[in-house]
Amino acid sequence: MSMALLSRREWLALLSTSSAFAQGMISRGLKPTPRGKPSGIPFNCHFVDVAAEAGLKAPTIYGGVDHKDYIVEVVGCGVAFFDYDNDGWLDILVLSGSRLDGEAPGATNRLYRNDRDGTFTDVTQKSGLEHGGWANSVTIGDYDNDGFEDIFITYWGQNVLYHNNGDGTFSDVTGRAGLLQSGKQWNSGATWIDYDRDGNLDLFVATYLDFDPKQIPKPGASAFCRYMDIPVNCGPRGLTPTRHKLYRNRGDGTFTDVSVESGIAKAGGSFAMTAVTADYNDDGWPDIFVACDSTPNFLFINQGNGTFRNEALERGVALSEDGQEQAGMGAAIGDYNLDGRTDLFITHFQSDTPALYANQGKGMFEEISLRAGFGVETRYVCWGTSMADFDNDGWPDLIVATGSIYPELERRFPNYPYKSPRLIFRNLGNGRFEELVEEAGPGIAAAHSSRGCAVGDFDNDGDLDILIMNMNEPPSLLRNDLKRPGNWLKVQLTGTKSNRSAIGSRVTVEYGDNRQVQEVNAQCSFYSVNDRRLHFGLGSHQTAGVTVRWTNGGVEHFDKVEVNHLVTIKEGVGIIRSARLHGLVA
Amino acid sequence: MRIAICTILLTAATASAQQSVSCRTGTAQFQRGDFQAAQNSLWDCVLSGFGTSTDAYNLSLTYRELKNYDSGLARTNSALQQLPDNIDLLFLGAFLRYRRAENKDSMLVLSRAYKIGPKDWRIHQLFALNYISFNMLEAAKLSLRQAIAFNPKNAELHYQLARVYFTLGSYVDSIEASKEALAIFPEYPEVYHNLALCYEGNGNVDLAVGNFEKAIALNRKYKRKDEWPLIDYANYQRMRGLPDASLPLLEEALAINSRSPKANFELGVLLRDLKRNQEAKKYLELAVSLDPCNARALFELAILTRLVGDAERSVALLHRFKEVDAQAKKENGAGRCQPAESLSR
Numbered sequence: 001m002s003m004a005l006l007s008r009r010e011w012l013a014l015l016s017t018s019s020a021f022a023q024g025m026i027s028r029g030l031k032p033t034p035r036g037k038p039s040g041i042p043f044n045c046h047f048v049d050v051a052a053e054a055g056l057k058a059p060t061i062y063g064g065v066d067h068k069d070y071i072v073e074v075v076g077c078g079v080a081f082f083d084y085d086n087d088g089w090l091d092i093l094v095l096s097g098s099r100l101d102g103e104a105p106g107a108t109n110r111l112y113r114n115d116r117d118g119t120f121t122d123v124t125q126k127s128g129l130e131h132g133g134w135a136n137s138v139t140i141g142d143y144d145n146d147g148f149e150d151i152f153i154t155y156w157g158q159n160v161l162y163h164n165n166g167d168g169t170f171s172d173v174t175g176r177a178g179l180l181q182s183g184k185q186w187n188s189g190a191t192w193i194d195y196d197r198d199g200n201l202d203l204f205v206a207t208y209l210d211f212d213p214k215q216i217p218k219p220g221a222s223a224f225c226r227y228m229d230i231p232v233n234c235g236p237r238g239l240t241p242t243r244h245k246l247y248r249n250r251g252d253g254t255f256t257d258v259s260v261e262s263g264i265a266k267a268g269g270s271f272a273m274t275a276v277t278a279d280y281n282d283d284g285w286p287d288i289f290v291a292c293d294s295t296p297n298f299l300f301i302n303q304g305n306g307t308f309r310n311e312a313l314e315r316g317v318a319l320s321e322d323g324q325e326q327a328g329m330g331a332a333i334g335d336y337n338l339d340g341r342t343d344l345f346i347t348h349f350q351s352d353t354p355a356l357y358a359n360q361g362k363g364m365f366e367e368i369s370l371r372a373g374f375g376v377e378t379r380y381v382c383w384g385t386s387m388a389d390f391d392n393d394g395w396p397d398l399i400v401a402t403g404s405i406y407p408e409l410e411r412r413f414p415n416y417p418y419k420s421p422r423l424i425f426r427n428l429g430n431g432r433f434e435e436l437v438e439e440a441g442p443g444i445a446a447a448h449s450s451r452g453c454a455v456g457d458f459d460n461d462g463d464l465d466i467l468i469m470n471m472n473e474p475p476s477l478l479r480n481d482l483k484r485p486g487n488w489l490k491v492q493l494t495g496t497k498s499n500r501s502a503i504g505s506r507v508t509v510e511y512g513d514n515r516q517v518q519e520v521n522a523q524c525s526f527y528s529v530n531d532r533r534l535h536f537g538l539g540s541h542q543t544a545g546v547t548v549r550w551t552n553g554g555v556e557h558f559d560k561v562e563v564n565h566l567v568t569i570k571e572g573v574g575i576i577r578s579a580r581l582h583g584l585v586a
Numbered sequence: 587m588r589i590a591i592c593t594i595l596l597t598a599a600t601a602s603a604q605q606s607v608s609c610r611t612g613t614a615q616f617q618r619g620d621f622q623a624a625q626n627s628l629w630d631c632v633l634s635g636f637g638t639s640t641d642a643y644n645l646s647l648t649y650r651e652l653k654n655y656d657s658g659l660a661r662t663n664s665a666l667q668q669l670p671d672n673i674d675l676l677f678l679g680a681f682l683r684y685r686r687a688e689n690k691d692s693m694l695v696l697s698r699a700y701k702i703g704p705k706d707w708r709i710h711q712l713f714a715l716n717y718i719s720f721n722m723l724e725a726a727k728l729s730l731r732q733a734i735a736f737n738p739k740n741a742e743l744h745y746q747l748a749r750v751y752f753t754l755g756s757y758v759d760s761i762e763a764s765k766e767a768l769a770i771f772p773e774y775p776e777v778y779h780n781l782a783l784c785y786e787g788n789g790n791v792d793l794a795v796g797n798f799e800k801a802i803a804l805n806r807k808y809k810r811k812d813e814w815p816l817i818d819y820a821n822y823q824r825m826r827g828l829p830d831a832s833l834p835l836l837e838e839a840l841a842i843n844s845r846s847p848k849a850n851f852e853l854g855v856l857l858r859d860l861k862r863n864q865e866a867k868k869y870l871e872l873a874v875s876l877d878p879c880n881a882r883a884l885f886e887l888a889i890l891t892r893l894v895g896d897a898e899r900s901v902a903l904l905h906r907f908k909e910v911d912a913q914a915k916k917e918n919g920a921g922r923c924q925p926a927e928s929l930s931r
Contacts, residue, residue: 004647004742005646005647005650005681005711005712005715006650006715007650029755031786031787032789033825033826034786034789034791034794034822034825034826035789036826036827229724313904313908314892314900314901314904316889316892319885321886321889322882322885322886323881323882323884323885323886323907323911324882360893364892364893366889366893370825371859375825
């Protein structure tokens with residue numbers, strides 16, 4: 001070959017500095033790593049979408065169907081599994097958005113009461129939860145310790161705190177609680193947290209960005225408004241991030257804004273999304289992780305004196321393994337390697353991988369995504385996620401809900417579908433995960449543009465089911481029909497000195513040589529809330545030891561707890577109920 | 587009168603012969619790597635008007651080697667005053683401006699050249715290089731296609747088009763362009779390397795592995811010291827969960843270029859995966875010292891330093907990482923970062 005105008009090194013350098021990925025959503029432009037040979041180990045879960053037969057038929061309105069001019073139309077919202085009427089059966093809350101261009105009939109958050117026969121009844125109107133607007137996330141907790149779970153919902157606009165009246169109805173107490181905001185803000189993730197461990201749930205509220213449709217450029221107006229050379233809605237890059245809030249519960253049903261004195265207001269520059277609390281550094285004080293879109297994540301470490309410090313970078317969770325920002329959407333926590341520490345899993349945009357951060361102790365994390373096998377998946381925009389043991393083999397797996405944000409893209413690039421399947425990453429128990437789609441059943445393989453998802457045992461049959469929000473479609477309710485059930489244990493905590501919902505309490509279950517921790521939290525996945533009954537798959541183990549570290553620091557231990565039971569533990573009292581679950585009545 | 591005409595013709599013929607000599611001499615000097623001498627001879631050749639486009643192209647390449655762009659540009663400008671429509675000189679002027687990162691000026695000169703020689707493949711190739719500098723990859727792609735239309739047997743153009751496709755994520759098109767290049771020049775290691783990266787992107791493990799190995803084998807066969815296919819193949823093997831296969835590749839890459847920041851970095855990351863943290867740290871330190879502005883290496887080193895228990899230094903490295911990262915973003919990747927003395931220990 002003759003010489004060339006540029007040397008090989010110059011040519012490579014030239015192309016490496018040119019970025020084909022200047023766009024509103026950040027992505028590392030990763031290629032998938034090769035898939036190894038399948039493990040060949042049968043996966044015993046079979047997920048079937050039973051939403052329609054269960055009565056979840058109302059579509060979740062969220063922005064335009066075929067095109068979306070503004071980022072507010074694409075982010076979507078969360079869902080919740082929770083027991084609002086304390087009947088021992090999980091009810092369902094599905095948030096809703098609206099439309100920018102015209103009417104949005106039927107657009108409201110919806111509460112579905114579990115009828116205990118595999119169906120649900122829409123009780124939205126009766127419960128007082130009918131509400132339009134652009135809802136984003138939900139956090140659920142008993143903020144007034146009256147024994148009934150209350151609801152806080154964030155909006156592009158005024159957030160709403162609903163007090164559970166205990167009679168099947170809710171009251172909007174936002175104003176009375178001191179949670180009215182000035183101006184129209186885009187509130188995103190939110191979570192109850194008893195940060196000062198006084199027994200009253202406080203409230204952290206993240207914000208996404210400064211959004212005014214009149215000020216936002218139109219699709220295609222800049223590099224941040226194009227994707228693969230197609231004009232798309234702008235952002236978040238190129239738009240302005242906003243500040244986050246912490247409200248302290250005074251214990252009388254009202255809240256005080258302590259954002260400044262707590263140090264939360266100092267953190268800026270990131271487009272914050274899902275907020276997940278846990279004691280990441282194991283010092284007994286609840287911390288807050290916030291997945292951030294296209295900007296560094298936050299890890300607010302509770303200093304134990306009423307203040308927080310963002311230590312995400314130092315602790316290794318701000319950025320990817322190679323020091324790059326990622327489009328953090330959802331977050332799951334759990335103990336994937338059964339080492340007794342809380343690990344983090346974060347979902348991202350397409351052409352990037354989800355990230356698994358292994359907690360190395362004292363809240364120091366190491367990203368091990370590629371080593372754990374997540375590099376195989378870069379095709380989809382990933383959102384809601386939960387770390388949960390779906391096949392009850394004793395190793396927590398992962399569910400990821402996916403869906404593009406650009407319906408316009410598919411028309412030109414069929415390989416970039418707007419609707420995409422859900423993903424299961426099955427924990428192989430050796431530090432690696434195996435991606436399963438079709439193998440996990442039609443409910444997983446079905447394509448939707450999904451956002452929030454929650455995990456819970458809605459039919460009380462001892463395995464975990466999945467609730468997923470779909471853009472402009474009814475939600476999916478994926479019933480887990482476990483083919484070879486392993487043993488399990490569910491733990492429900494009731495605080496007395498600690499907050500009654502026990503948010504921030506940690507349960508360690510020991511089975512055989514394994515030791516798994518889980519914490520009660522009030523938001524995770526993507527803007528969503530999981531079943532508060534902590535579920536531990538136990539494999540073939542017949543008994544388990546249970547240790548509870550309550551939010552306020554007290555520790556209680558229980559030996560030889562009977563498996564395949566739901567045990568209810570009351571702080572300072574012990575196991576007050578141990579019940580077999582009998583599944584559906586009908 | 588007849589004698590006078592004969593004399594003129596004879597003089598012209600003699601001059602022509604002399605200039606042809608300068609062209610031949612320049613070509614020979616160029617081919618044996620005597621670029622300074624070749625530059626002088628090829629200038630005579632180009633100015634004589636008897637040189638070919640290849641002579642002018644080779645002249646531009648002598649500047650690539652000698653990097654004496656300023657004197658070259660002064661000489662080109664001077665010559666253009668006499669011969670303002672000489673396409674070879676315009677090409678040379680545009681090339682030299684391109685090398686001086688004066689891309690806009692280069693494009694302006696190319697526009698003049700294009701009016702004179704719209705079918706000159708060199709002009710289109712240089713347009714493409716400028717477009718890449720402007721991050722206009724679609725335009726670069728079109729220009730390279732034009733260049734190929736006017737010079738379809740030039741393997742390098744096909745290879746460059748393949749690289750642009752690769753950068754755009756169009757692996758299928760990149761593979762096609764690579765195959766065109768190989769049809770012209772079957773032993774083109776860079777093309778096999780590009781093919782390997784494309785198949786890696788497409789998830790075709792067997793073809794990725796085959797092409798990595800072909801690229802490496804050709805480099806070994808022709809004793810070409812190119813560590814890049816080794817580094818990329820090693821990285822691929824690591825991603826496939828084959829660290830043992832990755833290790834000798836990186837060792838070979840470092841034997842070729844022990845000062846390769848990338849090879850040292852990849853070896854550091856590999857050793858970290860193998861939990862050989864102290865050795866990993868050594869190579870990451872080296873990678874950072876060789877390329878202090880590599881934010882990724884700084885970050886990896888910071889995290890690893892913390893894992894091996896040196897929290898204080900980890901914080902210092904993270905601080906440096908933040909500076910470098912912010913600078914890189916501010917400069918849009920142009921990277922004007924200054925090495926931090928305090929970190930070299």
